[in-house]
Amino acid sequence: MRAVSDNSMHGSPSPLALPQVDRELPLYLRTSAPVVFADGFYDEERHGLDAFRWMRESGRLAFAPADVPRFLEVWVLSEFHDLSQHLEVSCGPVRERIPLLTGWGRLSLPVPAGTDHVAFTVNRIFPREYYPDDSRTLSVRMRPPLLHEDTDRHTHIRRQYANAVANTREMLEGRTALASTPPSLGIDLYGVCNVKPPCVYCEWDFAKALEGRHVDTPFTLDTLREWGPFFDNSVSLVNCSIGEPFMMKNIDELLDAFGNAGKVLEMTTNGQILTDRNIRTLLGRPIDLYVSLDAGTPDTYAKLRNQRFSTILENLRRLVEAKGGPGALPHVHLVFMPMRVNVGELEQFVRIAADLRVDRLVLRPLNYSDGIALDWERGGYRFEYQRELLPFEELVRVSGRAAELCRRYGVELADQMDFGGDLGERFAELFQEGRQSVMVEPGGEATREATPPGGDESSTQTPDASAVVAGPAGAPVSPPSVTQSVESHDALAGPSFDGQLALADGHSAPIEVRPVAMPAEAARPSLGAERKPACTEPWRSLYILRRGVLPCCYGGAPIADMTEYRSAWNSPLLQDIRAELAAGRFHAYCLKSPACPIVRKSVQARALPVRQAVYVQLRRGWTRFDRMTRGGAGRLLHWSRLAVRGARRVLTDPEYRRRRFARRLPN
Ligand code: SF4
Incomplete structure (x- = not known):
């Protein structure tokens, strides 16, 4: 059996012939039909693995009509961070207005029987100030689409997109208890x-x-x-x-x-x-x-x-x-x-x-x-x-x-x-x-x-x-040094972040957030990035791992047992982390996560508030000391804490004192 590949994910022309595979192809690939960029799109461009076309303010995709309902699956990239760019979709009698996610998001659109095209219009173009040397009018990027008859797949992708939009909306509103689940x-x-x-x-x-x-x-x-x-x-x-x-x-x-x-x-x-x-x-x-x-x-x-x-x-x-x-x-x-x-x-x-x-x-x-x-x-x-x-x-x-x-x-x-x-x-x-x-x-x-x-x-x-x-x-290159503390694991290293670095040097001051490619001095229209928190991971991700639940791939300590992922998602700790990040500050959990690149870069750029910078350095020093003593210092601290807690109770709780010492008195 010859296979076709779901290259709509990354933008290569679709469908694409591949070598022999010995498994049955899923329905959406077995029923896929060609689609052409008809009007309103510029020539194909490549950015690394990505092949895409920029759309003008409106565009049209065309295909041969069929006598069964089908679904058009297409990845769309918006430059706006705040869901303020919409795509108006028109396909036969179907009309939809879809808020676009920042970056690549995948849409699945119903295509009624007998229809031979889908038309798109945007409400906002990508501001020209971001491409002053390019005379084109640019709105969104689109990867090569996929047209198929797989209702289940359509349902999955609609559900995922709706959840991702709800998740972004909750993040932009600064909510800490989320109705959405992690995208x-x-x-x-x-x-x-x-x-x-x-x-x-x-x-x-x-x-x-x-x-x-x-x-x-x-x-x-x-x-x-x-x-x-x-x-x-x-x-x-x-x-x-x-x-x-x-x-x-x-x-x-x-x-x-x-x-x-x-x-x-x-x-x-x-x-x-x-x-x-x-x-x-x-x-x-x-x-x-x-x-x-x-x-x-x-x-x-x-x-x-x-x-x-x-x-x-x-x-x-x-x-x-x-x-x-x-x-x-x-x-x-x-x-x-x-x-x-x-x-x-x-x-x-x-x-x-x-x-x-x-x-x-x-x-x-x-x-x-x-x-x-x-x-x-x-x-x-x-x-x-x-x-x-x-x-x-x-x-x-x-x-x-x-x-x-x-x-x-x-x-x-x-x-x-x-x-x-x-x-x-x-x-x-x-x-x-x-x-x-x-x-x-x-x-x-x-x-x-x-x-x-x-x-x-x-x-x-x-x-x-x-x-x-x-x-x-x-x-000369300086000798190796370490800049963070406490345990983590390399295998946690994962996707790169779009979280912003610079934190205001004050407990309640707003965070400075800039679009990634934007020079600080340039005055350009906002794309809405300033509405995002310092790090978006605790809204967007959850790691359900054997070693525990983590809010991000750089998290130091697990926040719950793997079986407790549902309650962990809106637990008091995770809500606190979200609240701090939404306010432009790092939570103590982040400062204790030595592998976190966002914290690390802030330390290097001296962008942390003084108190947090001191905390990070002290923690780092302590962890080094504990390692030098092969964990002895940590154990000593643990036992000392228990002893202090016990002594305090003996001094302040007569009932506890009576029970504890009564046991030792001879009958
Ligand atoms: S440790 Fe904090 S700042 Fe770093 S990735 Fe995790 S949530 Fe974001």
Whole structure:
């Protein structure tokens, strides 16, 4: 059977022929029919993986009529943050007025039998001040649409969109108790891993201890049924397992269920068991597959995991080949977390990404935490977690360097270190230093020719990290330091944020929020971003994981047991977090979450109120001290607290005193 792929998700022309797959196609793909951009649209443009067309103030999509009712599924991007842009839709007798979500949102529109087009009009255009050098009139972007006969899918997508609009409305109104459910759901597919011992930066033991009685809780179709509206209303699923999803026996049926319900799935794998069967399972599915590689050579990979570097490259080559090259589904993203051990291999890594023709290279920071004390001897290398963390300045330089290398090698970069969308703008000098270190590096071309793409299997040298990331003037790189505190886990690192960085230096002052690409000095019409809270995650996301429920993928401590996700969603703690963020402040929970990039960037930019900055530093110092004493300081503090509490009760509660000491008196 030849398959077609749901590329409407990411904008490639649809339908698209793919290699043979051995599963039945879902109804919406079996019944899909061609649609053309008829009037009111400009030529197709590409932005990385995205293919789209800008619409003028109005536009029309056309298709051959059919004698059955159908549904038009289309992704639309609005630049407005406050639901103030509407799309008027007209299709035969059907008229609708749809508020548009910021960014890409997916609509599903009923198409009555006999109809041959759908017409659109917007109430507001994208203000011209944002594209002064472009003479066009731009309103919204549209990806290639999908026309099908699948009523269930239409129902799913309508429900998801309605929930996402309700969720945004509640967020804009500053509500803390939400009637909507999270549009993005963090899930925990599988808790077992094939890499043993675990990757050197994985807090495996800590995570499994947190998972406790849920460590073996299976993830099945029953889980989805039990979640009810939490699953049904969500648009995207992000797998945050401490485990390898391709070890699951029931992965096929789960991926079918996700696909049929119109979900977009993000999933991370170590790539070591991408067998032919698993590759077939993935083909044509709307999945963003993140492959943790983190090394440009087999030697460095051996220091992080094991000897299977070449196997993974071969697996990826087969996967990209089988899916039909870049752009086809699933999207394959190669992940690099810069650390002291691998930062010198960034260029080799970019070349591997180019050679394998993956869809994106993802730059993701190693989680900052003063509390992680991992210490491994592997591949002839001593990996001490704290020593591997690069200072913030160095990370920004790596960011700039990656941007330049990816540009040079034609690789699309997703920089998850650019947390607020303005890393390069806010830390321009450091970012530029990173870029220039590529431009001025002597012998760069010669190095590229000497090392074949895919890595030199016989290499035993890891280049000196500081030499690579030093600025053009050869300024010395400061030693590694850590800037945050308490435990977290790398596997929680996930999607990038659109949360804004700058917090007012005052407890009740309003937050400064700027559209991501907007220079501070430019006076442009508002797109409504100032109405959004400092971070939108606690409205948009909920992570239901074996180790507990988290309000965001960077949250430090779980806020509830995984079985209590319903009550956790509107719990007093989560409502408090929302209230603080809506008021332009970080909640204590955020300050205690060392991996949070938004807090971290605020610390670096000295944008935190003094009291919060002091709190973060004290907490960081304490966590370091506790680690140095191997947890002894923490235990001592715990017992001291219990003793003080007991003494206070003895002094203030006569009844307690009588009961306690009566037990000790002889009869
Ligand atoms: S820790 Fe707080 S600020 Fe950071 S992502 Fe989570 S909710 Fe947002």
